[in-house]
Amino acid sequence: MSDIAPQSHVLSASLRREFVLAFRNRGEVANPLIFFFCIIIFVPLGISPEGKVLAPLAPGMIWIVALLATLLSLDRLFRSDWEDGSLEQMLLSGQSLYLIVINKVFVHWLTTGLPLTALSPFLGVMMSLPAEGYLPLVSSLFLGTCCLSLIGAIGAALTVALRRGGLLLSLIIMPLYVPVLIFGTAAVRSAIDGYSVSGQFAVLGAMLTAALVLAPLAVSGALRISVDS
Amino acid sequence: MNKAQLSLVNLSCEREERLIFSGLNAQYDAGDVVHIAGPNGVGKTTLMRIVTGLSSHYEGEVRWCGEVARGYEFHSSLLYHGHHAGINPSLTPLENLHWYFGLNGVAAASARSSLDTVFLNALAKVGLTGYGDIPCLHMSAGQQRRVALARLYISEAPLWVLDEPFTAIDKAGVAQLEQRIDDHAKSGGLVLLTTHQASALGNLKTLNMAKFAGGEQ
Known part of the structure; x- marks a missing residue:
């Protein structure tokens, strides 16, 4: 009788797999980043290159596009595992799905949310973001994109078994993204207006903590339902 | 640890308001190779998914070594080879x-x-x-x-659940695989398999799904 594999093995095996897969499919991974970059480049071209017009739009615009770019990348989160039967094997391994899910989401964030965050100051320049806004923009995106990846994984797991789940995925996820967007942009705007931002960051942090604890549970449940159906 | 033993107790499965099978009782011990037989759509894959725990659309019980087969103990004893190979x-x-x-x-x-x-x-x-x-x-x-x-x-893992393991495998490969399945059974394992090919395995037990097909409630 073989014993169940220790969690350290599960952790390293699934992390290694996700990293290798992200590297092999780097075209797909780069897609949301290019989308993010293009839209923000187009705004000054399409609206007006004048700082006075762009500066008030900057925090909201960058946040909205970051959100859409994340949404764009969610569909592939569980898709290939579903198609090739790896998802069944994950469920049948008897391992904690929580661990496997959090690994997948972590790598998803590292390849989507983190580059978006790193890219945002450059796009801030394009959008004539006032100097006080940079640090809050980067930090709010840092916390916010983590939330977006975690919450989005719930929608991805619920719709993985559907043939055309893309539209449904957006409908499920959008309302859940609203609070993150509100507090994320509010933090940047308050900083630009010279107010304290600790309140907004506290709420963002609280949302991240809640998502970190609860979202993987919801994802695990949703994956079981998707495989069962 | 007890010896490998799989019991299916009064299993029935209904999908889309259609009874696929019902009243399925069977018990298998270490060393058994079970061929789940029957025409297409009779519920062979469904039965396998129920045994592994992937499907919850059933009534009755699946027991592994005397206990309801859903815990870590069961999953660490299971190797599943499905239509999608993973x-x-x-x-x-x-x-x-x-x-x-x-x-x-x-x-x-x-x-x-x-x-x-x-x-x-x-x-x-x-x-x-x-x-x-x-x-x-x-x-x-x-x-x-x-x-x-x-x-x-x-x-x-002592329990192998193999859904169409011979698909797309050439003749020599099938013979080798049958040898491996036979060895596994001899060393105290238990194998459930579906296949539409004539099997050369000697000690094959057959579970004919057609006997439990829907209707006879």
Whole structure:
């Protein structure tokens, strides 16, 4: 009788797999980043290159596009595992799905949310973001994109078994993204207006903590339902 | 640990308001190779998914070694080979096996290099010598199925649930696989399998699903 594999093995095996897969499919991974970059480049071209017009739009615009770019990348989160039967094997391994899910989401964030965050100051320049806004923009995106990846994984797991789940995925996820967007942009705007931002960051942090604890549970449940159906 | 024993107690399954099978009772012990037989649509794959725990659309009980088969104990004793083999095409056979046995455990779980040898040996046994580092998407359908079947040469799980393991495998491969299944049964394992090919296995028990087909409630 073989014993169940220790969690350290599960952790390293699934992390290694996700990293290798992200590297092999780097075209797909780069897609949301290019989308993010293009839209923000187009705004000054399409609206007006004048700082006075762009500066008030900057925090909201960058946040909205970051959100859409994340949404764009969610569909592939569980898709290939579903198609090739790896998802069944994950469920049948008897391992904690929580661990496997959090690994997948972590790598998803590292390849989507983190580059978006790193890219945002450059796009801030394009959008004539006032100097006080940079640090809050980067930090709010840092916390916010983590939330977006975690919450989005719930929608991805619920719709993985559907043939055309893309539209449904957006409908499920959008309302859940609203609070993150509100507090994320509010933090940047308050900083630009010279107010304290600790309140907004506290709420963002609280949302991240809640998502970190609860979202993987919801994802695990949703994956079981998707495989069962 | 008790000896391997699988009991199906009064299983019935209904999907889309259609009774697929009902009143299924069976018990199998270590050393049994069970051929789940019947025409298409009679519920062979459904039964396998119920036994593994992937499907919850059933009534009745699946018991493993006397206990309801849903805990860690059961999952660590199970090897499932489904229609979709669980082989990621972007990964190489070695990477696929490292992932699978990272999740499922293997006795020689020590250094990565020694695992490599174990996996390469298993790949050689399924006729994939020299394919260890080639991404699976460059392989034929049969070769990809063989990567999944290499697990049978490594796993220590006593219960094998093999759904159409011979699909896309050539004649020599099938003979070799049957040998492996036979060895596993002789060493105290238990195998459930479906296949539409005539099997050369000697000690085959047959579970004819047609006997339990819907209607006779």
